[in-house]
Amino acid sequence: MESTIEVRNLAKRFGNFEAVKDVSFTVRKGDVFGFLGPNGAGKSTTIRCLLSLIRPNAGSIRLFGKDLQKERSAILSNVGSIIEKPDFYKYMSARKNLEVFARISGADVDASDIQKMLEFVGLGDRGAHKVSGFSHGMKQRLGIAQTLLHDPDLIVLDEPTTGLDPQGIVEVRNLILRLKNEQHKTILLSSHQLSEIELIANRMVIINKGTSIIEGEVAELLNSGELIVVFTLDDARRAADLVQEAFPQTKVKALSDGELEIITSGIEVPRINAYLTQQAFLVHAIEPKRKLEDYFMKIIAQ
Amino acid sequence: MLRKNTYNEFVKILSKPRSYLGIGALTLLILIIVLAMKADGKSILSFVTASFEQTLSFSGNVLNGNLVAFIVLQMLIVHVPLLVALVTGDLISGEAAMGTIRMLASKPISRTQIVLSKFLAGATYTLILILWMGFLAVIFSGWVFGKGDLIVLNSDGLVILKEADVAWRFGAGFLVAFLALLTVSSLSICLSAFAENSIGPIVATMAIIILFTIIGSLDVTVFDSIKPYLFTTHMASWRSFFENPVRMDSIWQSVIVLIIHNVIFVGVALWKFNRKDITS
Numbered sequence: 001m002e003s004t005i006e007v008r009n010l011a012k013r014f015g016n017f018e019a020v021k022d023v024s025f026t027v028r029k030g031d032v033f034g035f036l037g038p039n040g041a042g043k044s045t046t047i048r049c050l051l052s053l054i055r056p057n058a059g060s061i062r063l064f065g066k067d068l069q070k071e072r073s074a075i076l077s078n079v080g081s082i083i084e085k086p087d088f089y090k091y092m093s094a095r096k097n098l099e100v101f102a103r104i105s106g107a108d109v110d111a112s113d114i115q116k117m118l119e120f121v122g123l124g125d126r127g128a129h130k131v132s133g134f135s136h137g138m139k140q141r142l143g144i145a146q147t148l149l150h151d152p153d154l155i156v157l158d159e160p161t162t163g164l165d166p167q168g169i170v171e172v173r174n175l176i177l178r179l180k181n182e183q184h185k186t187i188l189l190s191s192h193q194l195s196e197i198e199l200i201a202n203r204m205v206i207i208n209k210g211t212s213i214i215e216g217e218v219a220e221l222l223n224s225g226e227l228i229v230v231f232t233l234d235d236a237r238r239a240a241d242l243v244q245e246a247f248p249q250t251k252v253k254a255l256s257d258g259e260l261e262i263i264t265s266g267i268e269v270p271r272i273n274a275y276l277t278q279q280a281f282l283v284h285a286i287e288p289k290r291k292l293e294d295y296f297m298k299i300i301a302q
Numbered sequence: 303m304l305r306k307n308t309y310n311e312f313v314k315i316l317s318k319p320r321s322y323l324g325i326g327a328l329t330l331l332i333l334i335i336v337l338a339m340k341a342d343g344k345s346i347l348s349f350v351t352a353s354f355e356q357t358l359s360f361s362g363n364v365l366n367g368n369l370v371a372f373i374v375l376q377m378l379i380v381h382v383p384l385l386v387a388l389v390t391g392d393l394i395s396g397e398a399a400m401g402t403i404r405m406l407a408s409k410p411i412s413r414t415q416i417v418l419s420k421f422l423a424g425a426t427y428t429l430i431l432i433l434w435m436g437f438l439a440v441i442f443s444g445w446v447f448g449k450g451d452l453i454v455l456n457s458d459g460l461v462i463l464k465e466a467d468v469a470w471r472f473g474a475g476f477l478v479a480f481l482a483l484l485t486v487s488s489l490s491i492c493l494s495a496f497a498e499n500s501i502g503p504i505v506a507t508m509a510i511i512i513l514f515t516i517i518g519s520l521d522v523t524v525f526d527s528i529k530p531y532l533f534t535t536h537m538a539s540w541r542s543f544f545e546n547p548v549r550m551d552s553i554w555q556s557v558i559v560l561i562i563h564n565v566i567f568v569g570v571a572l573w574k575f576n577r578k579d580i581t582s
Contacts, residue, residue, distance in 0.1 A: 014579070051408035053580040077410035087401030092317045100313060103306045106410040146405065 010059035019045040021210035034197035034204030035190035042210040077106030081156040086143025088131040095127035105150035117145040137168030228289040236260040311423030324385030332438040367444030368452040374439040383486040390424040391490035391504035395497035424487040475540035482537040488567035495571040
């Protein structure tokens with residue numbers, strides 16, 4: 001499959017500090033690519049290298065098959081980005097800010113495109129308002145409008161939900177999902193919200209201490225080990241005994257009267273559900289228990 | 303892209319309240335000077351001309367628009383650099399402080415074009431400031447006080463310039479004053495490329511101007527060899543147009559020194575900004 005981003009053996013040093021030692025990964029066209037790592041792992045430095053904000057000491061970066069060092073302008077005209085929190089000219093209105101960035105986006109963007117974009121992010125009636133009066137969530141949405149103005153094929157979002165309240169997080173997540181589903185953009189998403197990556201991304205890389213540790217399909221990586229599932233049902237304690245007897249390879253624990261935790265392989269979950277239904281239990285919900293978080297902690301600890 | 307971003311930079315300058323602070327302050331100061339000259343100008347003038355009145359007799363409209371314009375220029379040209387630095391000093395560092403530098407530098411525009419567009423926008427603002435100062439000093443003062451010959455007191459004595467011979471001198475004087483202020487603008491943009499906050503480059507620019515001005519005015523032999531190379535030495539060279547005859551060689555020397563300073567400041571800003579890792 002055609003690759004949109006190819007990073008090979010990237011390294012960046014600030015004085016004596018090696019922020020990035022050896023990072024390699026590939027983002028394919030149409031991917032929503034999760035970029036994970038603990039604080040100080042080198043995520044932001046890598047992303048800044050991708051956007052030519054930071055000059056790497058070693059390694060290569062190719063976007064759309066082109067060398068970033070050699071064809072910077074051509075590449076960046078097809079990239080939209082938010083790095084951490086989007087900052088705007090506070091003394092200007094939202095529309096004026098978008099006009100400023102549109103002029104240097106490398107595409108022809110007119111007033112109606114800007115209005116459409118403001119409406120897309122839910123700020124259609126706030127275009128004339130100064131950014132100084134915007135909440136963090138509104139700025140984040142305006143940031144997404146700014147990244148999409150010139151209709152780029154690649155969108156880079158570095159911690160786009162940092163500092164947002166739960167409602168803001170949901171709004172941004174929904175916007176990203178719309179970009180994925182309606183506009184079929186390639187998205188590189190760095191986030192501390194592991195559940196978010198799990199919900200949105202199809203592929204991911206985990207980096208730690210400046211080095212990429214593992215890369216692959218989110219589903220494959222997460223299903224490679226055991227799965228923790230919580231069943232919400234009536235009489236969980238009786239169900240625990242029955243399931244343990246019927247599926248001896250699983251680990252079963254009743255968390256409460258109504259919640260049953262089962263550790264098993266992903267393939268067993270529908271069978272256990274069918275069995276419980278057959279035994280006349282009312283199964284209200286089946287939820288994976290923060291899989292990515294556990295997986296992430298395991299990888300980081302290695 | 304350079305043209306588009308220069309337009310952007312100018313839009314940013316016009317959107318900042320502080321840009322109007324300079325123009326407002328300039329307007330107020332000129333109005334105060336004109337008002338003061340209207341109220342008490344004749345007694346001030348007689349105090350200056352008193353030492354010549356034994357040998358010369360002054361007649362006609364001595365306190366005229368040309369004289370007031372000259373006085374305004376003389377008084378304000380020292381302060382205008384602060385107003386210029388106030389706006390141009392944070393053109394790069396202000397973006398770093400605000401965080402917008404990340405968005406700007408990740409656009410398909412080269413770092414060289416970013417710096418050059420800021421320099422061009424700063425130059426345009428400086429030009430507007432000096433044109434406004436020229437308008438108020440020459441046109442407004444001329445309207446209030448009327449026209450007449452210009453009497454200038456300089457180190458060589460009293461110079462009397464005919465009314466018809468004054469306009470071009472103001473024009474050329476403003477042009478050289480613009481070049482001097484452009485040097486201040488380039489210096490502050492250059493310092494701005496090294497800083498991550500708004501106020502540092504503004505203060506540093508003024509500190510350098512004050513330091514160089516003090517060195518230039520100190521009558522110490524050790525500084526004599528560097529004085530001709532300090533841009534502050536040439537900031538008042540616009541005054542040379544109000545001598546008779548005009549010493550063009552000295553003016554050209556000043557123009558060359560100021561242009562070289564501009565090239566150096568912009569060059570250093572380009573060098574620094576092109577190598578800068580944007581981590582803010």
